[in-house]
Amino acid sequence: MKVVSWNLLRLTGAAVEDVATLINVQKPDILLMQEATQHIEALPSLVGGHFYRLSWLGRIHGLAVWSPSHFPRPVALSLPASRLPGRLPRRRAQIIQMGEITFANVHLSHGQLLNRRQLARIGAALQGKPSAIIGDYNAVGPVFLPGFADVGPREPTHLSGNVMPVRLDRCLAHRLVCTTADALDFGPSDHRPIRLELRLAESTETAEKTLRIRKDRLKRFYR
Template structure:
């Protein structure tokens, strides 16, 4: 599952906890997560990591009910003119998931995706806020995320910018969840290794 929380004026940690209780994901990825979200394990248990963006109050965070295979880590992305961005890499055993909040520039965000792909193993997923319009065209990856809009630009123009790309994985289901206090809808996907693997993850 992935959700852009909209930092200060968006979803509260209590709302995030309620979403986890309702959906019971194996992995929750969050974008624009502030220090308030650090309270999440105290409310619902589980395992958590947050990586703030350089010089920003918000960043990328992840939560799981089970221990991570290795400590989540961050990689720096090709920078834009205003914001230096990261990707958070989460190893869940059967595959690796990259948590992203990409730049708005349509050339730059595709370049950032290609950079992220160089850090990922054969079985991997890239979830999050892509800020991307139109096809992605990342070699070796398929767009399996829900096709419905996930965000309204200026509260008017519906856009599908929260996405999921996979390599070496199959997607059993993909849903846009009801909106809450953020300007983005959460998305949920159910992924499994494509070549007969028994393990799966609701992300």
């Protein structure tokens, strides 16, 4: 499954026409977006497909997902929030079911302890399903989540202050194999889209069964 994720940079970044161009060029099976405004809701009129946007309550932008194939309406998952005065509204993850794979589209907080707590909340909610947590992590340094592997691209995806390159856009995967992971050109946003090829990992039971079948075939061949 080909997955693309892009932080659009709300009103001053990628417009709906830019997103449509990305879709026409990359042809993803699923496109995850962060900082998507109401303007992005016009996307199906340009490229068809199916689209859902999850607003960030109290803000002009939110999370969005598009796919050429039909999929169930995503579910919103509330995430831990700061208790400090003047804090931002509570963030949510967009939980999407595409066949056997569950995706969590995320735009996590800048606080380095808080965004780790948010990841832990998402990991617990996915409950061992084949899944991927993809989006803007706002995380600096290594990210660890039991049972999940960091399979996203290793190159920087954002220029902090237009000076320092940092890897903010990531993917943690559970029971999935990533065969391709790279970052595309910046385009009109301050984030580079990331592109991944994901497939279901073969379970231990299935792998052992496949190995037995192959051994039996070799035995019959050499008799």
